[in-house]
Amino acid sequence: MNTKVVVFGLSTEGYSIASKMALKGADVQIIDESTPSAISIKSDIAKTYPTVQTLKDDEPLLSMTPIDIAISKAQLLFFVPVLRKTGQDVKIEINSKFKEAILNLKKRSSIVYCLGTGFGGNSENMSLIEHVTGFKVGKNISYYYYPLSTKNKTPDFIGTNSTKPDERILELLSDNKKPKFIAIPSSEHFHAINILKQFSLLTSILEICKFAKDKISKSDLSTNKLGEIFLDDMIDDLFDLRSLSLSFEGANTLMYIINGSIKGVDNYIKRLIDEIRLVLKKNELKASRTKILLLWSLDQHVMKGDKIEALQILQTKLQDYINDVECVETPLDYFQNEKTTIIVACSKLDYEYIQKNKKDNEIIIIKANPVCEVIQ
Numbered sequence: 001m002n003t004k005v006v007v008f009g010l011s012t013e014g015y016s017i018a019s020k021m022a023l024k025g026a027d028v029q030i031i032d033e034s035t036p037s038a039i040s041i042k043s044d045i046a047k048t049y050p051t052v053q054t055l056k057d058d059e060p061l062l063s064m065t066p067i068d069i070a071i072s073k074a075q076l077l078f079f080v081p082v083l084r085k086t087g088q089d090v091k092i093e094i095n096s097k098f099k100e101a102i103l104n105l106k107k108r109s110s111i112v113y114c115l116g117t118g119f120g121g122n123s124e125n126m127s128l129i130e131h132v133t134g135f136k137v138g139k140n141i142s143y144y145y146y147p148l149s150t151k152n153k154t155p156d157f158i159g160t161n162s163t164k165p166d167e168r169i170l171e172l173l174s175d176n177k178k179p180k181f182i183a184i185p186s187s188e189h190f191h192a193i194n195i196l197k198q199f200s201l202l203t204s205i206l207e208i209c210k211f212a213k214d215k216i217s218k219s220d221l222s223t224n225k226l227g228e229i230f231l232d233d234m235i236d237d238l239f240d241l242r243s244l245s246l247s248f249e250g251a252n253t254l255m256y257i258i259n260g261s262i263k264g265v266d267n268y269i270k271r272l273i274d275e276i277r278l279v280l281k282k283n284e285l286k287a288s289r290t291k292i293l294l295l296w297s298l299d300q301h302v303m304k305g306d307k308i309e310a311l312q313i314l315q316t317k318l319q320d321y322i323n324d325v326e327c328v329e330t331p332l333d334y335f336q337n338e339k340t341t342i343i344v345a346c347s348k349l350d351y352e353y354i355q356k357n358k359k360d361n362e363i364i365i366i367k368a369n370p371v372c373e374v375i376q
Helices: 012-023 043-048 052-058 067-073 089-102 121-133 167-173 184-209 215-223 231-235 238-245 253-282 306-318 348-357
Strands: 004-008 027-032 037-041 076-079 110-113 142-145 157-160 180-183 290-295 325-328 340-345 364-367
Touching: 004 012, 004 067, 004 089, 012 027, 012 037, 012 043, 012 052, 012 167, 027 067, 037 067, 067 089, 076 089, 076 167, 089 121, 110 121, 121 142, 121 184, 142 184, 157 167, 157 184, 180 184, 184 231, 184 238, 184 253, 231 253, 231 306, 231 348, 238 253, 238 306, 253 306, 253 340, 253 364, 290 306, 290 348, 306 325, 340 348, 348 364
Parallel strands: 004 027, 004 076, 076 110, 110 142, 157 180, 290 325, 290 340, 340 364
Antiparallel strands: 027 037, 142 157
């Protein structure tokens, strides 16, 4: 009998899980929160449509089921929602969606939680499951922690408190290598270590690059691999870092590292804005005669909305100085008018695209990398 899998959230990450499992023969449905309904994903659909966008663009006829019925029949439920709230509101959004996801779970089913939490976050989730469903976690219902990172880096582990974890989960999630089951507290610690390693390195780079003021220093640093780090990379997994910050109260060493890293990213965005203003000053450009294009080709279906939020912040703050600021994606069809165009490339792919396809030598390109490199 095929394993009945329901994926809660038509996100990029959710669709990737659904497709992988459909190709392995599981009976898969994915919940589109905007409809709201559960869509059946067969292996032919997974092969034909590699992404959420291609699926939405083509609008194939797919069998649909009401959410409550789909969840009540699920043996495995993956929680991979699309989140777009920010700040404190995101926690309310997660709780609301999680309650909706678990409300109709049946006995002996398993839920796999795919968002990064701080320390103790999974204990809170398990308490909520018991409160909403009336089932005892570990006895009547199983809970697993599988925190997905940005750019589809799959975890090496799955957190569990079960003495006999469900081997079907490993089979369905495995690629070249299988993740391994470990205790939930250990999985939280490993995830925290991975996130802190990532941001500690990034913060060190960003803070040191602030001191590169002259052209030679900037050039030397950017020819190294540092020049290949873009704003797009800096925001990766920022959600998980912020989730970690909610784990502690009061001052301790970890809080200094976490808060310093969050501040490092915020400060970089401020510095990028200052560098853009400096380009205007050096080139004697009037704000009223300048157009800024923020080139950032974002996946609108990703689970976490950190990059969408960062782009909105960048645009809003720039508009305090220059009125004509537009967010654009590739392929980019820009035209020259009486204004000077400054293109801020926010990812490596966007930069490579504009370098290859620029039509006019008059445009100024700013690489949103640690040294805010200017290409003229």
